[in-house]
Amino acid sequence: MQDLLGLPIDASAHGPEIDHMIAIVHWLMAVLFVGWGSFFLYSVIRFRKARQSKADYAGVKSHMSSYLEVGVALFEIVLIVGFAVPLWAKRVNEFPPEKGALVVRVVAEQFAWNIHYPGADGVFGPTDVKLVSADNPVGLDRSDPDGKDDIVTINQLTLPVGKPVIVRLTSKDVIHSFGIPLLRVKQDAIPGQVIPLWFEPVETTENIKERLTKRYQIKKGEYDPRFTAMVAMMDYVDTENNLIAGKGNLLFPDVIDMLAEAGHNEILAGPDTPMEIACAQLCGLGHYRMRGYVAIKTQEEFEAWLSEEASYLPE
Amino acid sequence: MQIPYTVAARPDTGLHNSKLGIWLFLASEVMLFGALFSSYILLRVAAPEWPHGSAILNVPLATLNTVVLIASSVTMVMSWASLMLKDFTKYRRYMGLTIVCGLVFLVVKVFEYGAKFSAGTFPGEDLFFATYFTLTGLHGLHVVGGIIVNTYFWGPGSRMWNTEPRRFTNRVEVAGLYWHFVDLVWIFLFPTLYLL
Amino acid sequence: MDHITTEDVKKHVRGYVIVFVALMALTIVTVAISYLHLDVTAAIIVALFIATVKGSLVASYFMHLISEKRLVYLTLILTVVFFAALIGGPLLGLHDTIQ
Amino acid sequence: MQQSATTERRHVESVRHEEHAGFWRTYVFSIDHKVIGLQYMMSALVFLFFGFSLMMLMRWQLAYPGKSIPGEVFVLLPAVISAATLVIALISKRKLIGLVGLTFAGLAALVWYLVSDEVLFPDGVMVPELYNSFGAMHGTIMVFLGVVPLAVGGFGNYVVPLQVGAPDMAFPRLNMMSYWAYFIGGVVMLASFFVPGGAANSGWTSYPPLADIATTGQTVWLLGMVFLITSSLLGSINFIVTIVQLRANGLTYMRLPFFVWAQFITAFLLLLAFPPLEAAAVLQLMDRLAGTSFFLPSGLVISGQALEVSGGGSPLLWQHLFWFLAHPEVYVLVLPAMGIIAEVIANNTRKPLWGYKSMVYAVIFLGFMSFIVWAHHMFMTGMGTVISTFFQTTTMIISIPSVIILTALMISLWGGSIRFTVPMLFALAFLPMFGIGGLTGLPLGLAPTDIHLHDTYYVIGHFHYVVAPGSIFALFAGLYYWYPKVTGRLMNDTLGRIHFWGSFFAMNGIFFPMLIQGLAGVSRRLWDGGAEYAHAQDTLYLNEVMSISAWVLAVFQLPFIFNFFWSIRKGKKVESDNPWDATTLEWQTPTPPPHGNFAMVPQVYRGPYEYSDPKSPKDYVPQNVA
Numbered sequence A: 001m002q003d004l005l006g007l008p009i010d011a012s013a014h015g016p017e018i019d020h021m022i023a024i025v026h027w028l029m030a031v032l033f034v035g036w037g038s039f040f041l042y043s044v045i046r047f048r049k050a051r052q053s054k055a056d057y058a059g060v061k062s063h064m065s066s067y068l069e070v071g072v073a074l075f076e077i078v079l080i081v082g083f084a085v086p087l088w089a090k091r092v093n094e095f096p097p098e099k100g101a102l103v104v105r106v107v108a109e110q111f112a113w114n115i116h117y118p119g120a121d122g123v124f125g126p127t128d129v130k131l132v133s134a135d136n137p138v139g140l141d142r143s144d145p146d147g148k149d150d151i152v153t154i155n156q157l158t159l160p161v162g163k164p165v166i167v168r169l170t171s172k173d174v175i176h177s178f179g180i181p182l183l184r185v186k187q188d189a190i191p192g193q194v195i196p197l198w199f200e201p202v203e204t205t206e207n208i209k210e211r212l213t214k215r216y217q218i219k220k221g222e223y224d225p226r227f228t229a230m231v232a233m234m235d236y237v238d239t240e241n242n243l244i245a246g247k248g249n250l251l252f253p254d255v256i257d258m259l260a261e262a263g264h265n266e267i268l269a270g271p272d273t274p275m276e277i278a279c280a281q282l283c284g285l286g287h288y289r290m291r292g293y294v295a296i297k298t299q300e301e302f303e304a305w306l307s308e309e310a311s312y313l314p315e
Numbered sequence B: 001m002q003i004p005y006t007v008a009a010r011p012d013t014g015l016h017n018s019k020l021g022i023w024l025f026l027a028s029e030v031m032l033f034g035a036l037f038s039s040y041i042l043l044r045v046a047a048p049e050w051p052h053g054s055a056i057l058n059v060p061l062a063t064l065n066t067v068v069l070i071a072s073s074v075t076m077v078m079s080w081a082s083l084m085l086k087d088f089t090k091y092r093r094y095m096g097l098t099i100v101c102g103l104v105f106l107v108v109k110v111f112e113y114g115a116k117f118s119a120g121t122f123p124g125e126d127l128f129f130a131t132y133f134t135l136t137g138l139h140g141l142h143v144v145g146g147i148i149v150n151t152y153f154w155g156p157g158s159r160m161w162n163t164e165p166r167r168f169t170n171r172v173e174v175a176g177l178y179w180h181f182v183d184l185v186w187i188f189l190f191p192t193l194y195l196l
Numbered sequence C: 001m002d003h004i005t006t007e008d009v010k011k012h013v014r015g016y017v018i019v020f021v022a023l024m025a026l027t028i029v030t031v032a033i034s035y036l037h038l039d040v041t042a043a044i045i046v047a048l049f050i051a052t053v054k055g056s057l058v059a060s061y062f063m064h065l066i067s068e069k070r071l072v073y074l075t076l077i078l079t080v081v082f083f084a085a086l087i088g089g090p091l092l093g094l095h096d097t098i099q
Numbered sequence D: 001m002q003q004s005a006t007t008e009r010r011h012v013e014s015v016r017h018e019e020h021a022g023f024w025r026t027y028v029f030s031i032d033h034k035v036i037g038l039q040y041m042m043s044a045l046v047f048l049f050f051g052f053s054l055m056m057l058m059r060w061q062l063a064y065p066g067k068s069i070p071g072e073v074f075v076l077l078p079a080v081i082s083a084a085t086l087v088i089a090l091i092s093k094r095k096l097i098g099l100v101g102l103t104f105a106g107l108a109a110l111v112w113y114l115v116s117d118e119v120l121f122p123d124g125v126m127v128p129e130l131y132n133s134f135g136a137m138h139g140t141i142m143v144f145l146g147v148v149p150l151a152v153g154g155f156g157n158y159v160v161p162l163q164v165g166a167p168d169m170a171f172p173r174l175n176m177m178s179y180w181a182y183f184i185g186g187v188v189m190l191a192s193f194f195v196p197g198g199a200a201n202s203g204w205t206s207y208p209p210l211a212d213i214a215t216t217g218q219t220v221w222l223l224g225m226v227f228l229i230t231s232s233l234l235g236s237i238n239f240i241v242t243i244v245q246l247r248a249n250g251l252t253y254m255r256l257p258f259f260v261w262a263q264f265i266t267a268f269l270l271l272l273a274f275p276p277l278e279a280a281a282v283l284q285l286m287d288r289l290a291g292t293s294f295f296l297p298s299g300l301v302i303s304g305q306a307l308e309v310s311g312g313g314s315p316l317l318w319q320h321l322f323w324f325l326a327h328p329e330v331y332v333l334v335l336p337a338m339g340i341i342a343e344v345i346a347n348n349t350r351k352p353l354w355g356y357k358s359m360v361y362a363v364i365f366l367g368f369m370s371f372i373v374w375a376h377h378m379f380m381t382g383m384g385t386v387i388s389t390f391f392q393t394t395t396m397i398i399s400i401p402s403v404i405i406l407t408a409l410m411i412s413l414w415g416g417s418i419r420f421t422v423p424m425l426f427a428l429a430f431l432p433m434f435g436i437g438g439l440t441g442l443p444l445g446l447a448p449t450d451i452h453l454h455d456t457y458y459v460i461g462h463f464h465y466v467v468a469p470g471s472i473f474a475l476f477a478g479l480y481y482w483y484p485k486v487t488g489r490l491m492n493d494t495l496g497r498i499h500f501w502g503s504f505f506a507m508n509g510i511f512f513p514m515l516i517q518g519l520a521g522v523s524r525r526l527w528d529g530g531a532e533y534a535h536a537q538d539t540l541y542l543n544e545v546m547s548i549s550a551w552v553l554a555v556f557q558l559p560f561i562f563n564f565f566w567s568i569r570k571g572k573k574v575e576s577d578n579p580w581d582a583t584t585l586e587w588q589t590p591t592p593p594p595h596g597n598f599a600m601v602p603q604v605y606r607g608p609y610e611y612s613d614p615k616s617p618k619d620y621v622p623q624n625v626a
Ligand code: HEA
Pocket: A032, A033, A034, A036, A037, A040, D205, D330, D331, D333, D334, D376, D377, D395, D396, D398, D399, D400, D402, D403, D406, D407, D410, D431, D432, D433, D434, D435, D436, D437, D438, D439, D441, D442, D444, D445, D446, D450, D453, D454, D455, D459, D462, D463, D466, D467, D471
């Protein structure tokens, strides 16, 4: 059922539980729809006027339908008691201890995601609305010792794999919604409120990229718009062995044309940024482009990334 | 065929049309003011601090207004009772008094608002004043509406007394139900805004 | 008001005067209490209690709710239930947020 | 029935007055429920068409993001309709059809004005602001100016008094005021396209703080809403009083046609759910005009600038007040539709509705429950376990009465002698289509699954299945079904069948792909339809499928619109006042019913759907036959 539904790849620890539940609900829906649908079609055909010239005043006398309704009700009780409530409780009550987790602040604004890491000391520096400026989007007080080493990125959420992440979510202006489909995470970012959420990524984005890599037919002069968000997933050379597009190269129209010219009628391509933060709440004219990128790295890569970011910090 | 039960009550419900109509209308008004009360409670519970109404609002004036409005409710119901007793002159007198009370209420309100405005206090001041102005303003509009209706029944509308006395009495009763409701809303607004 | 006699109305009128006096008295009581500066919870309870009593008096006597028809009661009960939901829901939402 | 001589006299006068009243009194400021019903119906149809036109323009942008729009093509449709209706008006010499033709010409002009505007469509490409504003107005217009006025104001007004055996609505003048409040509300909404910054663009949900800081169009939207709410309130009081007080002799509650029951419950929803939105609208108006901050928390920074307000407000307060209305409102969209379906199915299966009583109890229960499920639209606002459990449970509970009603309707088919008339086709299609829409509500109603689906196209797919091939189909069924009562003529059958089949496939072509996109995680309200998102790539091709289906759907409305106007004069004449051999009271009047409807109060002897009673020689027994 999960494949049938076309759910995206699932890269978080809790995701399969949600997917499982989506699948179960859709099974119920399918059973009801097919069941009632068959009854419906049969009745419509069997009792058409041409076949049944006189209607039966009493109609159905059995109580099947009541049992069925009770059945649906019972199923729904099971869904709520057995799945919905415990799953939700796990999401909102059972936060992992902050010690073993990565804590980040996410401050949404029209139309960007500001990501705030506590830095080496593990403590967030104080923030103040008055300090907000173009190069200090979260209003971080750099003069405070806690704030000195904090790292702030825009639209780039980098996380280590296999470690719980706690996000403290808020917004500067209007309501946004922090949604990462591939992590089965969604939470509205509400100004004036800080709402925590947590998840645990279990797969690196590199891995996901590989998994999403597919063969695509190409032709000169015909550009599949999907290529705008894709990169080549192996090195491509022309007849003289000159590199046209290396692994990771963006697939612009001219690149495609060159590839086709060089005789490649099939290429391996994968999404450039497979995992994204999609703002799910209408937040103004730029809502459609309020997109953040999630990179899930191995612990070592993540630490390397952190120290690189730290090296850019103002002294 | 014509519309039944405009005057007499329908036997199984015991109500005539406009009586049921006005109660339904009042039910919707309960939800309107209810929603505003609900907002008030929510905002106040969530607020770190909330000013004490009596410290910044004019309690004596509001008390006066409470008295005036309650009095107007009594005169309103008396005007209906006078019609029931077939005493049209008394009806006019009581209805007139009701209108006057309504106007007094508004005049006092104008003074209250005026004092706040001239002191530079506007709805945008803080949440307290925002709720204060919105709630009393909306209530004030209801008072204005009531005065218009009552004035109509005091003046031109009262001609119906000569042609259809029962129907006219019903109309006054219905107008009265509305007016009492407006009074009732004030009875709750007064302590919540001014005293707490 | 189909079966109301002149006698009934006269009785009503006496009732109105009593209710009027009671309302005035209660108004004075609320204002007086507010000058006592009770603590907030007590003040809210007392003030709303008195307001409810006053409101019930107006509704019961001036609006004749005390002798109204079943249909009107049903409508109002329904309204009160939804009103309660309208207050309860958002308040619950306020208190039961993810911390 | 007691009545004083004076009222009698006044009434006679007013009837006479009506006869000599002339155009204005008869058609414009009429107090006859049937005329008002038709006014509602025509206005609502035009608004539906307009709401659809906005969406057709938006669907261009979704299918071909960033490509220049062929404005002429989109103007063509209303222009053709306008020309055709004007021709029909000339042939049949009907001023009113001419009026509609002019309205469509106005619509064509409005569309032209919009697409040729260099600011809104630089190089023919719709700007994101405009996309948002069209989206908000599409939602608002469809819900508040299209479906509800058609279902409640139109069919409710025309049919309910007839079905309860009443001469008119209880308060005819209030009824007229209700229509005009709606009309003004509609005009205000349309006018908002011309204010600086354009129409409201914060979604039909108008969530603050976004809506609080939006352009002037939002203020106009709020004012328009105040008029529409007033209209609904006046209307709902009228319906309840009419149904309670004006029922004919012998017409007990359990003998009411299901349509009347549906309207009755709907009226309660409108009466008690709308005022909180009115309150919310007042608060938002205060925020926008008087500088208060009911919905604005402290410390907002808008585009790098601290917002100068006192703060302290709560954005979620709006959501509570809005959904307190808007959830019941969605049942307002569907209950009258179910009512129409019940009438049509009983009539065309030639047998009583199965489980009529359980349907009535179900609809009462549904109405009650609809007031306490609203926060299922707010699962992602940071709800804890207690409140989310409460609202998930109520949401699951409310699906049960829907299942009961649908089940009863479907079982009613069993043993029938089904006539596939055009209204019946629409009614039959309603069942599985509402089924899909309703069933897709279940995963949305469970908080954990809603995490993935909230604010994606899955939600859009869910509710369009219930409102478009659901409610709109039911409304089409109603139009075809009651048309002969109003005009004395039938609509053309072949054109009706073309309309049905075309609409049926096109609707599924639009809305099924939405569910697929939603499961893939594509957000709603995206100007480019998700073109940039990696997770959307695999389902992007569906955007074009949906758009083409939408335009095809539009083309298949042409036979309907033509049929609708043409048949007024040229349709096949009905042979009797009761062409469908129906049982309910509206068919026991002359066609069209005169002012005052019935010569005397009808006496009702039986339930609403006495078809094929073995004790009776004919296959139907009208309610007023002893
Ligand atoms: C007419 C309108 C209508 C109706 C009837 C419904 C009915 C239901 N809706 Fe829907 N809903 C909307 C209109 C409607 N909705 C709209 C407009 C929105 C979005 C608003 C916005 O955000 O802009 C929305 C959004 C919405 C949400 C919020 C989603 C989100 O934003 O994340 C939820 C969540 O619980 C929900 C749930 C339900 C449920 C459980 C029902 C239940 O009542 C459904 C019960 C019905 C059934 C269970 C079907 C039973 C039938 C069968 C079993 C028979 C099958 C038949 C055959 C095969 C022949 N709806």
